Amino acid sequence: GAVVSQHPSWVICKSGTSVKIECRSLDFQATTMFWYRQFPKQSLMLMATSNEGSKATYEQGVEKDKFLINHASLTLSTLTVTSAHPEDSSFYICSARGQGHETQYFGPGTRLLVL
Amino acid sequence: GDSVTQMEGPVTLSEEAFLTINCTYTATGYPSLFWYVQYPGEGLQLLLKATKADDKGSNKGFEATYRKETTSFHLEKGSVQVSDSAVYFCALSEHGNKLVFGAGTILRVKS
Numbered sequence: 001g002a003v004v005s006q007h008p009s010w011v012i013c014k015s016g017t018s019v020k021i022e023c024r025s026l027d028f029q030a031t032t033m034f035w036y037r038q039f040p041k042q043s044l045m046l047m048a049t050s051n052e053g054s055k056a057t058y059e060q061g062v063e064k065d066k067f068l069i070n071h072a073s074l075t076l077s078t079l080t081v082t083s084a085h086p087e088d089s090s091f092y093i094c095s096a097r098g099q100g101h102e103t104q105y106f107g108p109g110t111r112l113l114v115l
Numbered sequence: 116g117d118s119v120t121q122m123e124g125p126v127t128l129s130e131e132a133f134l135t136i137n138c139t140y141t142a143t144g145y146p147s148l149f150w151y152v153q154y155p156g157e158g159l160q161l162l163l164k165a166t167k168a169d170d171k172g173s174n175k176g177f178e179a180t181y182r183k184e185t186t187s188f189h190l191e192k193g194s195v196q197v198s199d200s201a202v203y204f205c206a207l208s209e210h211g212n213k214l215v216f217g218a219g220t221i222l223r224v225k226s
Contacts, residue, residue: 004158034213043119043216044159044204093158095214102147102166104214106159 003027004096006107013084014115021079021110023094029074030096034104035067038091050077084114117142121205121217128195128224136190136220138179138205146207148172148181148188149214153202162190162203195224 003026013019023033032051036044048064050056050071058064066088068080077096081088091111095104122137140148150162150172163172168183177192188205205217 006158041218043218044214046213046215049213095159102208103161103164105161106151108156108158 002103002105004030004094004105004107006094006110008110009108010111010113012113012115015085016083019081019084019112021081021092021094021112023077023079023096023107025075025096025105028096028098028105030077031074031099032097033071033077034095034097035069035077035079036093036095038093038109044093047079081112084112086114088112089114117146117207117209117215119205119207119215119217121203121220123218123220125221125223128222130197130224130226131194132224134190134192134195134199134222136203136205136222138188138190138217140186140188140205140207142186142207142209144209145183146209148179149206149208150177150179150188150190151204151206151216153204153219155201159204195222197224197226200224 005024007022035047038044047062048056048058056069071077093109095106097104118141147166149164151159152162153159163174165172165181171180179188179190202219204219206214208214
């Protein structure tokens, strides 16, 4: 149980385009979803926290107009990287947590390469 | 702010060797502590956790004890297997809020 999927697993796009990444909880209701970013050989850095039906809470230094997060249902959250640039190339990972639970369950990640 | 420091890797061991991956933390309160594992090509999985001082988390032969006096949560396993090769992340969470991760330690086990 507690499976989280992400789609796509890989995406290559041109500079200036927008990319949408989906995160789904497959067998539980995720009241809270988290989006992380991981640079090579570095740790996961939390970008934002989203609660179903509410606006996301962004960490300091993360541009909310650039990284749009939508958590419209209890099983789906999306991260849209708008007007992507090469410096946005990274590994994006989501996690999900059910109501009243502390444990986060992680998706397999999405590798974004912006050319 | 809260932070987690874990030993740099990669750690390379022979099968059946003893494993220790050090993890220390800095926190303002009394966090819960976690070890996550990431196998090649997969997402992070919770390996074990401890929620208060002196608690011992254990799973799949791995153990870690929450040491408040040394602010540590070192991961140990008595006899590693090739299948344990992965990246291990130490993390903390205060009040069930966001996770703060260490940098991750690559473990390579040779047969």
